[in-house]
Amino acid sequence: MALQTSFSTLRPRAFARTAHVTFADAVREHQDELFGVALRILGDRDAAQDATSRALLKAFRSWERYDQTRPVRHWLLRIAANEAISIGRVRTRDQQRSTSAEAALETPDRSPLPDESAVAREERERVRRAVAALPELYRVPVVLRYFSELSVEEIAAITGRPSSTVGVQLLRGRALLRSSLEASS
């Protein structure tokens, strides 16, 4: 595939006069966060990369229709979260069909770790796995709140849920995480 496209051509004509953010700028500025959100929702690097690529492709196709008076970050996060959830659903269906042998291979190694930092890392990994295993209703608000550091109102705007609902879902998600981690320790 020829990649001769210059970044100047990525500025949609409709916003050439009014907007300062080009698609290339948005990708550069937000790709780490989009990938991080997808990674924390899915718990898998390859799937997160796939979700981010798809989200950016969708964003490019809708760029000219996007209302640039709204924060581009929130818009991109919504697309990325939705893509990650879609991919997660497909993976869940595939995993349910596959044999349990693969799941056995993914069983966390419970052997003692050599030093304190490794223990801390293992602890963080446990929390991340627990987050990735949350029901998606709670997973998305938790990731947007504690990874992207968005406010409850911002999460409500992204997910299209009332702020009060998001608040309850965050609290419920944290309760589920605690019980899940206590059960696994």
Place this chain on the structure above:
Amino acid sequence: MTEQRGDVIDEAILRRALRLEHDERAPAFDAGAIAAFARDAGTSRAALAVALIAIGLTGVVAASVWSLASAAAPTLIDGLVALALQVVVAIATVLEPIAEIAAEPAVPLSLLAALGVAILHELRERREYAHVHAS
């Protein structure tokens, strides 16, 4: 809301855990490649649309030509239809007696079949006899 504050995981622990580790950094996503891919996919969709439009236009043109021909040369069309009908009638004239015989044979078809088998058997026997005496 049934959860008490003490029943939930600490926010600081959650933030620390969700932060990207050094080896988890995002790969570089190429805006140019994404744009090129989107354009390629758009091109294939456009090609499909063009093909569908072309098929539709071909149908319209064919119908128009037929209508024009019917309007401009009705005798020619009538002649062609009449000729086709004559051919169909001629074929039917030949086929009809054959079909009647097959449906109501004067001699049972099983008898004719048995005769045919007997003739074939006899011919084969003679051929084998001639072959033996020739060698």
